[in-house]
Amino acid sequence: MDIPEKAQADALAKVDELGRKRASLLAQAQSLLPELQKAAVRAAQLGASRSRIHQLTRMSPGPVYRWFDEAGLPKVRGKKDKDGDKNA
Incomplete structure (x- = not known):
C-alpha cells in the first residue's frame, strides 16, 4: 500500500520541476523579444x-503591430480584395 504523503510529495516534486522549467523557458523567451522586435x-x-x-x-497581434507603430511605420489602411480593388 502506498503512503498518501509519499504520493503527494512525488506529485509536488513534479509540479516544482515543471514549474521551474516553465519559468526558465519564459525568461528565455522574454530575452528574445528585443531581437525579435528589431x-x-x-x-x-x-x-x-x-x-x-x-x-x-x-505572438498575439497587439505587441507586433505596436512595434510597427513605435518604429514610425505608416499604418496600412484598407485591404484589397482578390480583384485588386481596395475595400474601405
Whole structure:
C-alpha cells in the first residue's frame, strides 16, 4: 500500500520541476523579444507583409503591430480584395 504523503510529495516534486522549467523557458523567451522586435520591424521596412510577419512571430497581434507603430511605420489602411480593388 502506498503512503498518501509519499504520493503527494512525488506529485509536488513534479509540479516544482515543471514549474521551474516553465519559468526558465519564459525568461528565455522574454530575452528574445528585443531581437525579435528589431527583426520584425526590419522585415516591415523592407516591404514584407505585416500579417506574415505577425504570423511568423507566433505572438498575439497587439505587441507586433505596436512595434510597427513605435518604429514610425505608416499604418496600412484598407485591404484589397482578390480583384485588386481596395475595400474601405
